[in-house]
Amino acid sequence: MWETIFSNLLTIQTAIALFVGVVGGIMIGVLPGLNATMAVSLLLPVTFAMEPYAGFIMLMAIYTSAFYGGSISAILIRTPGTPSSAATAMDGYELTKQGRGLEAIGMSTVASMIGGTLSGIALLTISPMLAKVSLLFSAPEYFMIALFGLTVIGGLSGGSMIKGFLMGAFGLFLGTIGQDSMTGQIRFAFGSDALSSGISLVPAMIGLFSISQVMVQAEG
């Protein structure tokens, strides 16, 4: 069995697929607004002409590399390339301002490698057990997760708790824009089709990080 596995994995085509997947995934992940799923969609047609093993390896490489690529723009220009890099933007950009951007990218690379390896091992070994646990989650647990997210505001508020909770309330208000799931009422859309479906995560993230960074740069 192991001989079959290694003979399929250690081929030239697989190596090329891995290289193309990593480079392509990083390039797409770096671009704000494009996420890992979109990276897979963009490069999926390339895998049609490939061997199955090479195709799967390329898709996995694209997906994982896109998440890593998001941290590069998060660190260098405080604009996360993927939603998961939002937290990286806060600490990584501070290092860039100190002239230690390359060091931050190095740390991000090593952390991504370790995290990806450990999560791959977890996926192979304990995912059936994790799936059973995930099925136990229901409405009370989702509510507690949302509440936990809001309490993080207290930790991120810095000097003024009032301002922190004020922005938390503003964020909750932005979540009410769009169609109400219970009654179907369109709220605060002002006749706009774009607002009728609400404000999704990527536009909110770009508005929060990119536009504010543009204004900060303009101030300088």
Next chain:
Amino acid sequence: MKTTKMNIDLIVGVLLVLVGAYFFWLTLEMNPKAAVFPKIVIGAFILLSLAMTIQAYSREKQGGKSVSTLLFSEIKIPLLIFALVTGYVIALEFLGFYISTFLFIPLIAGFYKNKKPVQVIATTVGVIGFIHLLFVVQLKLMLP
């Protein structure tokens, strides 16, 4: 040019109270069930804005370094940039992506006093071309 320092927390607090009041008024015309959660959230928003306003006012009365002050000249350029970006977003709705972007990039370049036409044209064509290739040609999506 105004040279007096503005108590920025006080001004922002008052603006946020007015904005919150406007959105609360909008919820009065909604389906009562759909308006419950927005009313709670906007009510909290207005109360917190009032708290921030009162805190800013009391700190100004006491004086000291805890008052957040800004000169208008410090925020003039960022406000102009924000106005330009808002204008671009509104223009997307009426003129579409291609015309809005074709006008916006040279406008921003001129705002930052970039007088190299080759650079501006190359950036404009490059951005529009890249987004067209990626989203329209490859992903088969429609742009505004």
